[in-house]
Amino acid sequence: MAILILTLLALVFGLGLGYTAIRFKVEGDPIVEKIDALLPQTQCGQCGYPGCRPYAEAIASDEAEINQCPPGGEAGVQSLADLLGRDPLPLNPENGVAEEGPSMVAVINEATCIGCTKCVQICPVDAIAGAAKHIHNVLDAYCTGCELCLPPLCPVDECIVMRPVEQTIKTWKWNNPETLKESEAA
Amino acid sequence: MKSLIRFRGGVKLPGFKSLSTKSPIQKTPLPSRLILPLRQHIGESANPVVEIGDYVYKGQIIADSNSFVSAPIHASSSGKIINIGPYTIPHQSGIAETCIVIETDGKDQWHPNIKQCDVPGSLSADQIRKKIKQAGIVGLGGAVFPSSAKLKPTREIDTLIINGVECEPYITCDDALMRTKADEIIHGILLLRRVLNPIECVIAIENNKPEAIKAVRSTLARFKEENIGSVNTIRVVPVPTIFPAGGEKQLIKQICNKEVPQHGLPYEVGVVCLNVGTTAAIYDCIYQGRPLVSRLVTITGEAVNHPANYQVLIGTPVEDVLAAAGGVQASKVDFIMGGPMMGQVLPDTGVPVVKATNCLLVKTPEKSKKQPVQLPCIRCGACANACPMQLLPQQLYWHARGKHFEKLNHYNLTDCIECGCCSVVCPSKIPLVHYFRFAKTEMREHEVKSKFADQSRLRMLARDARLERIKKEQEERKARRKAEREKKKAANQKQKQISESPKASSG
Ligand code: SF4
Ligand code: SF4
Numbered sequence: 205m206a207i208l209i210l211t212l213l214a215l216v217f218g219l220g221l222g223y224t225a226i227r228f229k230v231e232g233d234p235i236v237e238k239i240d241a242l243l244p245q246t247q248c249g250q251c252g253y254p255g256c257r258p259y260a261e262a263i264a265s266d267e268a269e270i271n272q273c274p275p276g277g278e279a280g281v282q283s284l285a286d287l288l289g290r291d292p293l294p295l296n297p298e299n300g301v302a303e304e305g306p307s308m309v310a311v312i313n314e315a316t317c318i319g320c321t322k323c324v325q326i327c328p329v330d331a332i333a334g335a336a337k338h339i340h341n342v343l344d345a346y347c348t349g350c351e352l353c354l355p356p357l358c359p360v361d362e363c364i365v366m367r368p369v370e371q372t373i374k375t376w377k378w379n380n381p382e383t384l385k386e387s388e389a390a
Numbered sequence: 391m392k393s394l395i396r397f398r399g400g401v402k403l404p405g406f407k408s409l410s411t412k413s414p415i416q417k418t419p420l421p422s423r424l425i426l427p428l429r430q431h432i433g434e435s436a437n438p439v440v441e442i443g444d445y446v447y448k449g450q451i452i453a454d455s456n457s458f459v460s461a462p463i464h465a466s467s468s469g470k471i472i473n474i475g476p477y478t479i480p481h482q483s484g485i486a487e488t489c490i491v492i493e494t495d496g497k498d499q500w501h502p503n504i505k506q507c508d509v510p511g512s513l514s515a516d517q518i519r520k521k522i523k524q525a526g527i528v529g530l531g532g533a534v535f536p537s538s539a540k541l542k543p544t545r546e547i548d549t550l551i552i553n554g555v556e557c558e559p560y561i562t563c564d565d566a567l568m569r570t571k572a573d574e575i576i577h578g579i580l581l582l583r584r585v586l587n588p589i590e591c592v593i594a595i596e597n598n599k600p601e602a603i604k605a606v607r608s609t610l611a612r613f614k615e616e617n618i619g620s621v622n623t624i625r626v627v628p629v630p631t632i633f634p635a636g637g638e639k640q641l642i643k644q645i646c647n648k649e650v651p652q653h654g655l656p657y658e659v660g661v662v663c664l665n666v667g668t669t670a671a672i673y674d675c676i677y678q679g680r681p682l683v684s685r686l687v688t689i690t691g692e693a694v695n696h697p698a699n700y701q702v703l704i705g706t707p708v709e710d711v712l713a714a715a716g717g718v719q720a721s722k723v724d725f726i727m728g729g730p731m732m733g734q735v736l737p738d739t740g741v742p743v744v745k746a747t748n749c750l751l752v753k754t755p756e757k758s759k760k761q762p763v764q765l766p767c768i769r770c771g772a773c774a775n776a777c778p779m780q781l782l783p784q785q786l787y788w789h790a791r792g793k794h795f796e797k798l799n800h801y802n803l804t805d806c807i808e809c810g811c812c813s814v815v816c817p818s819k820i821p822l823v824h825y826f827r828f829a830k831t832e833m834r835e836h837e838v839k840s841k842f843a844d845q846s847r848l849r850m851l852a853r854d855a856r857l858e859r860i861k862k863e864q865e866e867r868k869a870r871r872k873a874e875r876e877k878k879k880a881a882n883q884k885q886k887q888i889s890e891s892p893k894a895s896s897g
Contacts, residue, residue, distance in 0.1 A: 240847070243843075244839070244843055245842075245843035245844075245846035245847045245850070246846070247846060247850050255850055256847070256850075257847075257850070328846075328849075328850050328853065329846050329849035329850055329853065330849055330852070330853050331849075346845070346846075346849060348842075348846050371483075371485060372485065372487075373429075373479075373481060373483065373485055373487070374834075375835070375838070376481075376483040376485055376831070377828070377831035377832065377835060378482075378824070378827045378828040378830075378831050379828065380828055381821050381824045381825050381828060382791060
């Protein structure tokens with residue numbers, strides 16, 4: 205008798221679940237969105253794809269590993285691993301190394317800029333303003349620090365360089381008490 | 391009379407107050423240089439309205455702002471502007487911000503327009519508000535919220551609380567002020583009452599300051615006797631000595647039994663809270679016409695030779711102030727701006743005294759440096775009992791270590807007032823409040839980064855769409871040109887055919 209009841213119950217729930225799965229089917233590919241939301245959107249292409257979204261698509265379709273994004277760093281790999289229920293991997297050195305320290309933005313040396321527009325064309329977030337044969341300018345508020353505009357793209361030596369974003373009271377951070385603890389123990 | 395409500399949490403701390411209350415208030419000498427940061431208050435920083443080389447009088451506005459939540463900066467003495475540029479400000483980070491530097495001329499001459507007001511009684515509420523705004527008055531209890539922004543509440547005010555609690559150990563500047571300038575405070579309250587029309591006014595004073603309570607009470611009695619103003623609705627309420635009884639939310643709970651909503655302001659529950667020092671500054675600005683150019687600072691700590699309360703010009707370098715207090719005995723000491731619980735360790739002593747500086751505490755390294763060994767959390771719950779904001783520090787600690795931002799939000803990290811009660815009671819000596827300060831800055835960075843990432847994502851999409859459009863347009867143009875060319879060709883051919891056909895027919 206008990207077996208019969210259990211079987212019946214299983215059948216009922218199974219049907220219910222099957223129905224909801226069809227009835228409330230989610231459109232689109234939400235996993236790509238979720239992965240993309242975790243990527244830093246630097247759009248640097250170090251992962252081997254032409255931007256963060258294409259990389260997200262590649263991860264979703266198992267074409268790429270989760271450890272190919274240096275700007276995201278180990279923390280980024282960890283959050284991707286958490287999302288996808290995978291084991292975190294160390295960053296793949298082939299894609300570059302995660303840079304510690306303050307974030308960087310590009311600056312153009314107005315004295316040497318020849319106005320070739322190469323940087324304007326490559327900037328993935330339209331952060332460089334300037335017309336042909338005119339000096340170009342980087343809009344700090346938009347620059348992701350992807351470094352795509354640096355030489356060899358820029359034909360002039362030392363014309364575009366990266367500089368650290370200046371720290372302010374608003375961006376200053378307290379040190380991590382955990383690290384203090386370690387240094388004390390050492 | 392309503393009875394006092396005890397707020398939840400808080401800790402009893404040793405006061406160390408008598409250190410600085412033994413000697414009377416003194417004045418620090420005029421320094422040769424005044425450094426005035428443009429941001430000394432919450433809200434927009436002020437913009438310079440003077441240039442290098444200008445001569446300024448004491449009390450002249452040197453930086454101003456149109457923003458509602460902001461305050462102008464005044465020259466605190468007369469002299470020449472010698473620089474406008476970045477100087478280290480009194481902040482834990484040691485970061486430099488724009489400051490205006492005045493080389494004083496020793497005359498300490500007030501601006502000729504600054505005069506006593508003969509008719510303070512006839513000023514309208516709006517005139518008083520405007521004068522308070524122009525005087526650059528901000529909350530002098532340390533929160534430095536522009537006072538003018540508190541004086542235009544969008545609902546009726548039931549209670550005006552004048553905060554003379556001063557619950558942090560070591561600090562006594564409000565105590566000293568109440569003992570010596572009670573009548574200025576009460577004149578200030580009478581002015582505020584004309585602006586806010588509260589039903590009642592409460593002067594809250596911690597019960598470890600009997601002399602201040604006595605002074606304010608007897609001054610109130612004198613006002614009544616001499617009929618200086620109607621003081622019937624003003625009463626002094628001693629509150630128990632427990633830290634942080636002077637926190638705005640905690641005080642409102644005690645006096646009015648009201649809870650200020652999360653992320654809300656006191657006026658939303660019909661309360662406005664101002665510090666006693668701020669109230670005296672309001673008196674100064676209306677009666678004497680004087681803007682906020684100096685304040686009382688407690689200079690204290692076992693390492694200071696003459697601890698006391700000093701009237702200090704805003705912008706005076708800390709080293710000058712310490713020299714006026716007889717210098718410092720030990721060579722390796724921490725300089726703290728504010729109290730031992732919520733103060734900031736100063737990067738160096740070249741930084742100036744600002745509007746927020748209620749105390750300069752010099753602590754010997756034995757006391758402030760030795761860090762106890764931190765043990766694992768034993769889940770005793772002492773921290774949660776001590777937290778005056780009813781948070782769960784133990785949970786916050788766990789999630790701060792793991793940087794679980796969502797969880798930190800869930801446990802209301804942003805409500806933490808960084809009072810440090812949890813750290814004090816923790817038997818495992820976990821520096822909980824340090825973790826929370828750290829986590830707050832981490833969380834802020836995380837928010838900024840994700841906003842920036844969203845912006846970059848959109849800009850990338852917009853760029854892709856634009857490139858796509860350009861490509862399509864180019865293709866269309868190409869196609870159109872091709873079609874035109876073909877049409878022409880066809881037409882040409884037709885013409886050729888036509889021109890050829892007669893030949894053919896004739897042929
Ligand atoms: S520091 Fe924050 S968490 Fe700790 S007791 Fe104070 S308000 Fe509560
Ligand atoms: S007081 Fe310290 S040991 Fe006790 S629960 Fe809080 S963090 Fe843990």
